[in-house]
Amino acid sequence: xxxxxxxxxxxxxxxxxxxxxxxxxxxxxxxxxxxxxxxxxxxxxxxxxxxxxxxxxxxxxxxxxxxxxxxxxxxxxxxxxxxxxxxxxxxxxxxxxxxxxxxxxxxxxxxxxxxxxxxxxxxxxxxxxxxxxxxxxxxxxxxxxxxxxxxxxxxxxxxxxxxxxxxxxxxxxxxxxxxxxxxxxxxxxxxxxxxxxxxxxxxxxxxxxxxxxxxxxxxxxxxxxxxxxxxxxxxxxxxxxxxxxxxxxxxxxxxxxxxxxxxxxxxxxxxxxxxxxxxxxxxxxxxxxxxxxxx
Amino acid sequence: xxxxxxxxxxxxxxxxxxxxxxxxxxxxxxxxxxxxxxxxxxxxxxxxxxxxxxxxxxxxxxxxxxxxxxxxxxxxxxxxxxxxxxxxxxxxxxxxxxxxxxxxxxxxxxxxxxxxxxxxxxxxxxxxxxxxxxxxxxxxxxxxxxxxxxxxxxxxxxxxxxxxxxxxxxxxxxxxxxxxxxxxxxxxxxxxxxxxxxxxxxxxxxxxxxxxxxxxxxxxxxxxxxxxxxxxxxxxxxxxxxxxxxxxxxxxxxxxxxxxxxxxxxxxxxxxxxxxxxxxxxxxxxxxxxxxxxx
Numbered sequence: 211x212x213x214x215x216x217x218x219x220x221x222x223x224x225x226x227x228x229x230x231x232x233x234x235x236x237x238x239x240x241x242x243x244x245x246x247x248x249x250x251x252x253x254x255x256x257x258x259x260x261x262x263x264x265x266x267x268x269x270x271x272x273x274x275x276x277x278x279x280x281x282x283x284x285x286x287x288x289x290x291x292x293x294x295x296x297x298x299x300x301x302x303x304x305x306x307x308x309x310x311x312x313x314x315x316x317x318x319x320x321x322x323x324x325x326x327x328x329x330x331x332x333x334x335x336x337x338x339x340x341x342x343x344x345x346x347x348x349x350x351x352x353x354x355x356x357x358x359x360x361x362x363x364x365x366x367x368x369x370x371x372x373x374x375x376x377x378x379x380x381x382x383x384x385x386x387x388x389x390x391x392x393x394x395x396x397x398x399x400x401x402x403x404x405x406x407x408x409x410x411x412x413x414x415x416x417x418x419x420x421x422x423x424x425x426x427x428x429x430x431x432x433x434x435x436x437x438x439x440x441x442x443x444x445x446x447x448x449x450x451x452x453x454x455x456x457x458x459x460x461x462x463x464x465x466x467x468x469x470x471x472x473x474x475x476x477x478x479x480x481x482x483x484x485x486x487x488x489x490x491x492x493x494x495x496x497x498x499x500x501x502x503x504x505x
Numbered sequence: 506x507x508x509x510x511x512x513x514x515x516x517x518x519x520x521x522x523x524x525x526x527x528x529x530x531x532x533x534x535x536x537x538x539x540x541x542x543x544x545x546x547x548x549x550x551x552x553x554x555x556x557x558x559x560x561x562x563x564x565x566x567x568x569x570x571x572x573x574x575x576x577x578x579x580x581x582x583x584x585x586x587x588x589x590x591x592x593x594x595x596x597x598x599x600x601x602x603x604x605x606x607x608x609x610x611x612x613x614x615x616x617x618x619x620x621x622x623x624x625x626x627x628x629x630x631x632x633x634x635x636x637x638x639x640x641x642x643x644x645x646x647x648x649x650x651x652x653x654x655x656x657x658x659x660x661x662x663x664x665x666x667x668x669x670x671x672x673x674x675x676x677x678x679x680x681x682x683x684x685x686x687x688x689x690x691x692x693x694x695x696x697x698x699x700x701x702x703x704x705x706x707x708x709x710x711x712x713x714x715x716x717x718x719x720x721x722x723x724x725x726x727x728x729x730x731x732x733x734x735x736x737x738x739x740x741x742x743x744x745x746x747x748x749x750x751x752x753x754x755x756x757x758x759x760x761x762x763x764x765x766x767x768x769x770x771x772x773x774x775x776x777x778x779x780x781x782x783x784x785x786x787x788x789x790x791x792x793x794x795x796x797x798x799x800x
Contacts, residue, residue, distance in 0.1 A: 392764025393764070420795045420798050424719065425723045425761060455797070465715050469690065470689045499714060
């Protein structure tokens with residue numbers, strides 16, 4: 211098990227994007243600033259996507275203009291195409307993320323593109339982004355299962371991961387979009403994946419839909435992965451994936467890692483503070499167990 | 506990792522005892538019958554404790570009289586003293602459980618006895634119960650931490666576990682009463698404990714207060730433990746332990762074990778059915794993630 215782990219905070223993007231409530235720009239900016247103050251060094255701030263499809267992210271440029279830029283913190287944003295990339299560059303974002311899917315039906319419903327089309331778009335964005343000097347991360351959605359197709363083959367995940375690395379993405383976040391993964395699946399996939407690509411280039415992105423997000427992280431830690439996505443308070447979900455609830459909560463993850471003696475650089479009480487300020491704005495109690503226990 | 510696990514369903518006792526709402530006897534009986542129909546072979550049905558202190562369990566005899574006795578299912582009850590044992594015997598209970606604590610302050614507040622006094626009472630109950638031919642299980646509360654004292658030493662847990670086995674208890678359920686354990690602590694305690702007592706005699710009892718219950722089970726599985734307590738829907742908590750929320754949910758546990766290929770004999774949909782019938786009676790949404798995802 212690595213003695214140090216990187217957490218990518220996705221609350222302001224994957225979290226708020228999937229909340230029904232609209233959070234005012236000033237509160238989003240304060241949220242990001244609090245997360246950085248808590249010790250996060252990687253924060254996904256927003257998404258440069260069509261405001262028609264994702265109205266929650268229509269304020270992307272304003273959020274980027276308003277946040278404090280702490281030295282040592284990388285502020286990233288989701289980018290689906292070259293238009294988004296231009297907007298992200300104009301917003302002086304440090305890093306972008308593309309997000310193809312491993313399952314055909316999900317790709318059609320989420321992106322209105324086939325997997326091949328989404329991969330071609332990802333390649334185009336990667337090439338252009340790298341030429342601008344902006345590093346690229348890639349999510350690979352529905353890597354552990356699809357709400358429409360069921361099982362997703364590890365071979366397919368490995369094939370697409372390898373391609374995304376070839377496109378120049380420095381890190382692939384293998385995503386359990388619908389929170390269906392269990393630890394044996396994680397162990398087996400990472401075993402196969404680790405034989406093909408360096409695990410330093412792999413992150414894992416779990417949702418806690420069935421309560422298994424943290425145990426999946428543990429299995430991945432045992433397999434040698436050291437980068438995990440999490441969302442303050444467990445904000446979020448996925449509107450295109452029936453039954454998908456919030457992301458793995460940053461508080462729950464940090465509590466476990468602290469106990470394991472794995473360094474994250476993140477102060478648990480700082481995350482709880484950030485969650486406490488955002489909770490009244492999303493209109494429901496945040497699901498993080500550790501957050502609730504702290505009340 | 507064992508390929509077969511026993512789950513001890515504690516929802517009707519640890520769950521309902523700690524819910525504010527009073528559930529009518531007929532509904533408790535139906536709940537127990539549904540849990541047995543779902544495949545549980547060990548169900549903690551009630552507690553023969555003082556109705557003055559625990560009014561939720563005042564109907565213990567009626568519950569025991571009303572439940573169907575399925576062949577192959579062991580119906581157990583909590584028993585603090587000889588009076589409780591007599592009531593349990595009269596109720597034709599298959600197995601009883603004593604419940605001393607590993608921390609002095611918690612013992613005083615929960616049982617109004619010192620640890621030594623509670624251990625002496627446990628010994629007395631064990632001796633008498635075994636002479637009646639009724640097997641005894643023991644819980645060891647606050648084994649991973651005390652809400653008043655903080656850390657609890659593994660040496661103390663091992664000492665008390667050994668004594669309880671000497672008293673004739675066939676299984677000790679090492680209990681994280683306040684849901685504070687993390688997987689490293691579990692691994693380390695079981696490593697030390699396994700050097701002193703057979704792990705076949707050890708069960709683990711986790712609460713999900715900080716989201717770590719399932720990952721703690723996983724660490725315990727890896728260490729060789731094969732018996733776990735869980736509560737349908739994640740019912741319960743502990744009124745004497747500030748901040749303690751529900752037990753590990755049976756649904757979350759079974760979902761993970763099914764994924765791991767570990768046999769439990771329990772049908773997930775049967776547990777969900779039992780939870781669905783009890784939920785309206787406790788007056789709040791049940792916290793189990795898997796249960797909520799099934800809605």
